[in-house]
Amino acid sequence: MIQRGQLVRHDFAIRDLTVSAVRELSPGFRRVTLTGADLAGFTSLGAGDHSKVFFPDPANGDYAVPALTEDGLRMPDAGTVIMRDYTPRAFRELSAELDIDFYLHGDDGPASAWAARASEGDRLVLAGPRGSHLPPTGAARVVLLGDETALPAIARWIEILPEPIEVFVFVELGNQSDAAYLDPDHVHRARVVWLGKGDGGLERAIRSLDTAVIGDDTYFWGAGDSESLLPVRHYLRRELGLPVTQVKLTGYWKPGVEALDHHAPIDPTDPD
Numbered sequence: 001m002i003q004r005g006q007l008v009r010h011d012f013a014i015r016d017l018t019v020s021a022v023r024e025l026s027p028g029f030r031r032v033t034l035t036g037a038d039l040a041g042f043t044s045l046g047a048g049d050h051s052k053v054f055f056p057d058p059a060n061g062d063y064a065v066p067a068l069t070e071d072g073l074r075m076p077d078a079g080t081v082i083m084r085d086y087t088p089r090a091f092r093e094l095s096a097e098l099d100i101d102f103y104l105h106g107d108d109g110p111a112s113a114w115a116a117r118a119s120e121g122d123r124l125v126l127a128g129p130r131g132s133h134l135p136p137t138g139a140a141r142v143v144l145l146g147d148e149t150a151l152p153a154i155a156r157w158i159e160i161l162p163e164p165i166e167v168f169v170f171v172e173l174g175n176q177s178d179a180a181y182l183d184p185d186h187v188h189r190a191r192v193v194w195l196g197k198g199d200g201g202l203e204r205a206i207r208s209l210d211t212a213v214i215g216d217d218t219y220f221w222g223a224g225d226s227e228s229l230l231p232v233r234h235y236l237r238r239e240l241g242l243p244v245t246q247v248k249l250t251g252y253w254k255p256g257v258e259a260l261d262h263h264a265p266i267d268p269t270d271p272d
């Protein structure tokens, strides 16, 4: 029987950081490494963790960041706060370095546009994670699915899950060259299937999973374009009737929507 992983809460802080390195991981991915004294106390224990990242206004370069008060984040009186969610890909406490892996989807979003141009010395402010969900207990196998935006978390999942747990990965890519994002070690540890985009491939792949793979000890975690996840969720939760403790799918973005709220249900007519 699968049970939700424990939630570990962390002190919430605003961290004012500096880009110390930028690395191209694949045609569509840039790893931005951040450093600074504000990283003291940074903690991220869960593969699906996220930080709120604040970006400068691409129109004028102005940087509006909130302040931390006892009641939470207080938005500044002036300026527009541009805030997006990103996965802390890796944190090295000894060298005070935090990696964030940005998928570059184009210049129509301030986060992607910033990441495409980021260079050493640039400033980036972030807050959180507020807490981390540890992996669920009782899973014999874990199926990870989504698109490029899920890959930093999927890489973390592969690293966190202990060896006896079987790991399956299904990821839709706009450009198959971005398969290079995953290290050979990740690909060796998991059964990874790369899919094309926009033709329902993710749903088909999950529907084609053998019933031996989908048991009451199988956990599904997925993230990415909420429109692609919708039919997958319907299949797993409604057609197969898997309980919410076995399926965690989160919309990380939605076509045509700026700064999608990932707490919004993938299917508003059928929230978890």
Ligand SMILES: Cc1cc2nc3c(=O)[nH]c(=O)nc-3n(C[C@H](O)[C@H](O)[C@H](O)COP(=O)(O)OP(=O)(O)OC[C@H]3O[C@@H](n4cnc5c(N)ncnc54)[C@H](O)[C@@H]3O)c2cc1C
Pocket: 049, 050, 084, 085, 086, 087, 088, 101, 102, 103, 104, 105, 108, 109, 110, 111, 112, 113, 148, 149, 150, 152, 153, 251, 252, 253, 254, 255, 256, 257, 258, 259, 260, 262
């Ligand atoms: C919890 C969480 C963790 C995340 N972790 C990561 C991560 O580690 N790395 C990462 O790259 N992304 C990650 N994302 C996704 C990222 O936050 C969104 O893609 C975000 O919308 C990007 O902001 P933007 O300013 O570039 O675009 P926005 O201003 O939000 O959107 C502008 C336009 O771009 C479109 N758009 C947004 N994202 C994409 C995309 N991926 N592909 C195509 N079009 C898109 C929107 O639909 C909209 O039309 C995460 C999201 C969540 C909720």
